Amino acid sequence: MSKKLQELLEEFFRAGEGQEITFEADEDTIRKLDLILTSLAQKTEIGNKTLRVKKRRP
Numbered sequence: 001m002s003k004k005l006q007e008l009l010e011e012f013f014r015a016g017e018g019q020e021i022t023f024e025a026d027e028d029t030i031r032k033l034d035l036i037l038t039s040l041a042q043k044t045e046i047g048n049k050t051l052r053v054k055k056r057r058p
Contacts, residue, residue, distance in 0.1 A: 005029050009036065015055045023051045 008023050015021050023033060030051045034044050037053055045052045 002029060005032055008033050012037065012053070012055065017055055017057060020052065020054045023053075024049060025051075 004025055008025060008029070011023070012021060023030065025033070027049060030046060030049060033051055034046055037044050037051075042053050042056065
């Protein structure tokens with residue numbers, strides 16, 4: 001796992017429930033992050049090198 005992906009995941013887990021988070025990274029990292037968050041039952045929206053998610057309980 002890349003350092004950047006790890007940092008983004010840590011940011012996600014620190015966020016409170018219901019908080020909307022926007023992540024910015026290269027396309028490959030965004031794609032991987034999307035796969036991980038989707039597997040955690042999170043609804044995501046991918047933009048141009050961004051990923052937006054509203055944290056909710058799985």
